[in-house]
Amino acid sequence: MKYSRLIFANLFRKKIRLVLTVGSFAIALFLFTFLAVVRGAFSRNTELAGADRLVVINRVGLINTMPLAYGDRIRQIKGVKYVTHNNWFGGVYQDEKNFFPQFVIDPANQLKVMTELHVPDDQWKNFLADRQGAVVGRNLAKRFKWKVGDRIPLQNALYGSTKTWEFNLDGIYTNDKEGGDESQFWLQWDYFYENIPDVIKGQAGWWVLKLDSPDDAVRVGKAIDDGFANSSYETKTETESAFQAGFAKQLGNIQLLITAIGSVVFFTLLLVTGNTMAISIRERTSELAVLKAIGYSDRFVLFFVLAESLVIALIGGLLGLGLAFLAIPVVGANLNGMLPPLLLSATALGLGVLLAVFVGVASGLLPGIGAMRLRVVDALRRV
Amino acid sequence: MIRVDGRGDSTSLIKVRGLNKTYSRGGEQIQVLQGLNLDVDRGDFVAFMGPSGSGKTTLLNLLGGLDVPSAGSITVDGDEITHMSASKLTQWRARHVGFIFQMYNLIPVLTAFQNVELPLLLTKLSKSDRRKHVETALGVVGLSDRMNHYPRQLSGGQEQRVTIARAIVSDPTFLLCDEPTGDLDRKSADEIMALIDELVGKYNKTILMVTHDPQVAARAHTTLHLNKGVLVEAKALQEGVLAGGAA
Structure with missing residues (x-):
């Protein structure tokens, strides 16, 4: 020009x-x-959250637990396809700066509910058979250069006295969704259960449910919350995206x-x-x-x-x-x-x-x- | 033939009739030009003189289509410019007027060549044709060897030559010079005036020039004085002064 x-x-x-x-x-x-x-x-x-999933937490707050037995009652509500429960573990790997989310999972239902997450069959089988097994997200493994077969110690002070929990890395999960989370650490429910004090046994942190159809979300959510109304552990059920948005809001x-x-x-x-x-x-x-x-x-x-x-x-x-x-x-x-x-x-x-x-x-x-x-x-x- | 009595014939290149220009300053109306008449033929070289504030530059601005009169008309080569819209006037200036300013007003970040090329960018000339025109214009002003120099690398006289080259490169109908030697020493001023003489003598350019310098004005075919808003020929002014003195 x-x-x-x-x-x-x-x-x-x-x-x-x-x-x-x-x-x-x-x-x-x-x-x-x-x-x-x-x-x-x-x-x-929030954007990647499944439209056909609900999250049930204690109405008081996310850190408050609920009786494990709630799971059976939730499972019986019409429109609920699968139910899985999670607990926050809160261990420390080497240094407190090395934060990553650690969840105690229900191995039988985890992958049925979280369908976008995948673990190779052989690795999942090893995990199921290993009480001290752990599965981690691909990004987390990359971050600490972990590979299947590694032994991972996590220090934990949330459940009784401070002690080191030892885990065997049995598998690495991936997420179908671009930008989806691959940074979690999963451990076996049984291993967790047998190592925590009796007073807190029989409690779950939250439930995640997969529905037959997203159209059932409002009805099922209401049925759950109504079912546990006026109990010692009232619930708050919301869609996964609302739960994620609420979680983000906790940071301000x-x-x-x-x-x-x-x-x-x-x-x-x-x-x-x-x-x-x-x-x-x-x-x-x-x-x-x-x-x-x-x-x-x-x-x-x-x-x-x-x-x-x-x-x-x-x-x-x-x-x-x-x-x-x-x-x-x-x-x-x-x-x-x-x-x-x-x-x-x-x-x-x-x-x-x-x-x-x-x-x-x-x-x-x-x-x-x-x-x-x-x-x-x-x-x-x-x- | 230059006339100031408003009786020039229809062949005049520039015809000014009853030109008025009034400024409003602080609520006061200042009439700078009052019913001014002027006829200039092709190839004429006219100098305007007068004290500061007499309206010389105002007249030049009106003739160059940079300002609009309060009343009267200006016709150039058959085009009545006083009623042209601003955008038409801009196009008219590009085709018909070459400006030479006292302070040169070159673009400092462009070379002499690029400065001279500026008016041609508005035309449909090809790059090679533009180059030919610029080289010719710079040749006329004797700066063929300085075309890649920036203004800061040139003397005042050379900068004014570049300005002249920029003014003539598009071969305008007439040139307007506002104190072209006002910022130059005598030697450089003489060189610039010799160049302007050449433009008139050799290339038959029509030039209207404002100056304070009688030596510079003496080079023009006619010197006109602005007196109380009208133009008076130097000879007539002298006679008037003498007559006034005798009385």
């Missing part, structure tokens, strides 16, 4: 300013994209926080770029007047200003997205399972490019309109 030389020559007029503006744009867009990815990670479990309103920070970043970016463009245009008032004098139309002048701000935005934006593309996997790997996997999707990248274009145009618009309205006679008089 014959005007590109003029656009780029003007861009590189103040190199330090260009570098600083592009740099701030890149950092801001990286931050914005990173926040979008974190926000996505928090909501992913993360979504709102992230959206608020993202908005602040966005407006700061708009102001920084807009200010840079305004200063840049003010410095060139007489040059713009000359362009107009020799025949460049008002629209051309607006086009030049917008093109400049758009180029700054696109260079900064692409740098920021490139940084996000490189950094997010590294950051994700170092979060030690504190967050669900951080996935930089094509949608997030596309949104980043759109944001860059929007900020580029918006920040150039006001200075551009000012330049467009500039009267040649007035501008030349200022020289």
Whole structure:
């Protein structure tokens, strides 16, 4: 394009300013994209939750348990296909920083309910036959470089005195769903049961049920909660996605926080770029007047200003997205399972490019309109 | 033939009739031009002189379509420009007017070649044709060997030559020069005026120039003085002054 030389020559007029503006744009867009990815990670479990699954917890709270016998009554409700129960284990592997979720599972029903999770048949058979067996998600195994056959010690202080529980890694599970969780540690119910104090035996943390049809969710949920109403252990039954959303909310309103920070970043970016463009245009008032004098139309002048701000935005934006593309996997790997996997999707990248274009145009618009309205006679008089 | 009595014939290249320009400043109306008439033929070289604030630059801006008059008309080569819309006026300027400013007003981040090429980017000329035109214009002003220099690498006189090359590259109908030597030393000013003489003599360009410098004005075919908002020929002004003195 014959005007590109003029656009780029003007861009590189103040190199330090260009570098600083592009740099701030890149950092801001990286931050914005990173926040979008974190926000996505928090909501992913909700999005990936099975529509035909319900979760039953103690109405008082998730850390309160319920009698194991509830399982049989739940199983008898019409529309319930499979029921499995889980308990929180809460062990520590080598160091407290090495956090990962550990669940005591009901081996007979776990995979019937969690149908998106798969363990190779031979590994599952070994697990079923091994009281001290454990199955872990693929990401968790990768994180600690575990392989089938490894012996894994976990320290636990939740059930009686602090002691080390030894596990044999019998299998590694995978998740069908892209971005689905693969970071859990499962241990056998029987091994857990025989090693906990008698006073807490016979209690389950929560149930997960698979329904015949998602259409039964409301009816079954009501039947369960009504059935245990006015008992010592009232229940709260909700869909898996509602449960996941509620779980995320326990950390505070993360979504709102992230959206608020993202908005602040966005407006700061708009102001920084807009200010840079305004200063840049003010410095060139007489040059713009000359362009107009020799025949460049008002629209051309607006086009030049917008093109400049758009180029700054696109260079900064692409740098920021490139940084996000490189950094997010590294950051994700170092979060030690504190967050669900951080996935930089094509949608997030596309949104980043759109944001860059929007900020580029918006920040150039006001200075551009000012330049467009500039009267040649007035501008030349200022020289 | 340059006339200021409003009796020029229809062959005049530039015909100004009853031109008025009034500014409003702080609620006060200041009438800068009052019923000004002017006829300029093709190939004429006219200098406008007058004290600061007399309206020389205002007249130049009106003739160049950079400003609009309060009343009166300006016709250039048969086109009445006073009633043109802003966008039409912009297109008209690109085709018909070459501007030479006192402060050169080159784009500092573009080379001499790129500065001169600017008006041609608005045309449909091919890249190679543009190059030919720019090289010719820079050749006319004697800067063929400086075409890849940036303005900061040129002297004031050379910068003004680049401005002249930019003004003539699209072969406009006439050139408007606002104090073209005002920022130059005498030697450079003489060189620029020799170049302007050449544009008139050799290339038959029509030039209207504002200057404060009598030596520079002396090079023009006619010098007109702006006096109380109207143009007066230097000779007539002198006679008036003498007559006033005798009285």
